[in-house]
Amino acid sequence: MVSFSVADILIIAVxxxxxxxxxxxAARRTEDTTENFLLSGRKVGLLFFVLTNVSTWYGGILGVGEFTYTSGILSWITQGLPYYIFAIVFAFFFAExxxxxxxxTIPDKIEIIYGKIPALISSIFIFILVSPAPYILMTGALLQVIFNIPLIFGLIIALIFSSVYLIKGGYRADLITDVFQFFVMFAGFIIIVFVSFESVGDFEFLVGNLPPEHxxxxxxxxxxxxxxxxxxALWTFADPGFHQRCYAAKDGKTAKYGILISVIFWFLFDFLTTTxxxxxxxxxKDLTDPVLAFPIYADRILGSGLKGLFFAALFATIISTSNSFLFLSGTTFGNDIMLKFGFAKKQTVNxxxxxxxxxxxIISVLLAYFVQSVISIWYMIGSIFIPGIILLIIGAYYDKFRIDSKxxxxxxxxxxxxxxxxxxxxxxxxxxxxxxxPMVVGLTVSLVxxxxxxxxxRFYSSSEK
Incomplete structure (x- = not known):
């Protein structure tokens, strides 16, 4: 059980x-046009692009702690390195x-290239893929640990702090809150690594106390x-968040270099979290529940005040993703599902x-409450809905890889x-x-x-000649 001082609780509350x-x-300054509400007027500059792109990438921070605790630097090899590679590829070949x-949205592009039916199907897929349920669950679980409240109350509070400002302020509110959370998450993890090095031991301590495979x-x-x-990690090409931030950038160069600079910050934050x-x-040594590796370790080594700041960093890391996924879910629902199925008109998209x-x-709270496993939610949703869409997105931007609607x-x-x-x-x-x-099966079938x-x-093209 984690214990908190009054100072810790006060810092988290602040x-x-x-x-x-x-x-x-931020919501006060948002005009209620579709372009302003959904993409902040497509005027996002390089600094804000980088800060929000970095902060929204790490919602699964408790999973990172669990993975590193159980498998060591393999966590970085699997959760960091491949995403840098594919993000760099995306920056050079897709961002502009x-x-x-x-x-x-992605379904907008799918509709232009492949037609209405694939667009409708992809709308449903993406709505499920960007479910914030895993992040609502993590936030709710942390609130449960800190305030000793039932999980359902923690989930509801998590939803409120991830959504209320989005309904009024749209993407601008998402953007500005993510910028604030960027600084909080870096501050918290810099502190815990510094304190570890100073009070627990240097890297020789790690070498002497870790299993060799770590x-x-x-x-x-x-x-x-x-x-x-x-x-x-191929999911990077189909990540609706990547596409959303590129659509919102003030120009193609901002999108391209924003992603490349983000990779540097991802590497730095991965160094902190892995360490x-x-x-x-x-x-x-032997935790019974490795998913709590970060919270329990912070409880053991951080003093009053610093512990509160670190837990605020955990919340910032998760909520910066949950609010972005909530807004992506809302955008997909309004601009894609309701509009493309004919239930809405363009003027009612907002x-x-x-x-x-x-x-x-509401769906996320229910899913989080009844499943109560972040890994299960990720595994199930990702394995089912990612394979069918990746190659279509590549084809949407490169004609040589394009197929017909059927x-x-x-x-x-x-x-x-x-x-x-x-x-x-x-x-x-x-x-x-x-x-x-399962994902290998899905990717194989999609490739075939x-x-x-x-x-x-190609057959019909050659026949026409």
Whole structure:
């Protein structure tokens, strides 16, 4: 159990009050046009682009602590390195193209290139993919630990602090609150690493007290296991948040260099979180619940006040992602699902976006309460809905990889359906095949369908000649 002083509680309370103040202050300056509400007028400069892009990338901070505690630097190899690589690729080959399209969402681009049916399917997929449920759950669980309240109350409070200012201020409120949280999260982790180095021991302490595999790049896992995480990182190309921030940038160069600079800050923050995770393993040895590695380690080594600041940093890291995902959910609901299914008109997109924030929030609270496993939510949603959309997005911006509407719809449905079938059948197949990850199955099926679509297109192109 974590104990808090009055000073700690006061610091955490001040963090939440400042978060609300900044959110509502930003909301006062938001004009209620679609472009202003959804993308802050497409005027986001390089500094704000970088700060919000960095802060929204780390919502799963408790999972990072758990992964590092159990597997060492493999956490960085799988959760950091592949994302740097694909983010750099995205910056050079997609960022400027995405910005120049001047759209609002990924389904907008899918509709232009592949037609209405694939756009409708992708709208539903993305609405589920950007569910803030895992981040609402983490925030609620931390509130439960600190204030000793029932989880459901923690989830509701988490939703309120992630959403109320978004309904009034839209993307600008999301943007400004994320900038504030960027500084809080860096401050908290700099403090815990500095205190660890000064009071627990230097890097020789880590070498002497960590299991050898914790300092191995594979962490004792097979190369196939590492490869699967690199495949999962392909999600970068289909990340609605990346696309949203590129759409909102003032120009293509801002989007491109904003992502490249973000990679530097991701590396720095990953160094801090990985180091803190390694210290927690070396110092605490055998935790029964590694997901609490960061909170329990902070409780043991940080004094009054510093502990409160570190917990504020944990909240900042999570909420900066949960509010962004909530707004993405609302945008997808209003601009894509309601508009593309014919339930809304262009002039009512903002209203339905606000309604979507509420709908997504309620669904997230219910999902978090009944599942109560961040890893399970990530694994299930990511494995099912990512494979079918990645290749279509590449094709949307590069004509050589483009297929027709029917194959696009088949790829979306086939990629997801194959994962569901494998998840159902996996426990009953031969043990020698059970190591195959569901996402690998989905990506394979999507690739086969995509290649068939490309072959058909080339056949008809050659016939016309």
């Amino acid at each position: 963090f939440f009050l400042v978060l609300l103040f900044i959110g509502f202050y 193209k995405v910005r120049s399209s001047s759209l609002y 300092l191995s790049i594979t962490g004792g896992q097979s190369p196939l296991y590492v490869m699967v995480w690199f495949l999962i 803190a995770g390694l210290y927690s393993k070396a110092y605490l 209203f339905y976006t606000k309604a979507g924030i509420v709908v997504a929030g 194959f696009a719809a088949a790829e979306l449905i086939g990629g997801s359906a194959s994962v569901i079938i494998w998840l159902t059948a996996r426990p009953y197949v031969d043990e020698g095949l059970q190591f195959i990850e 369908i995509h290649l068939l679509g490309l072959s058909r297109r």
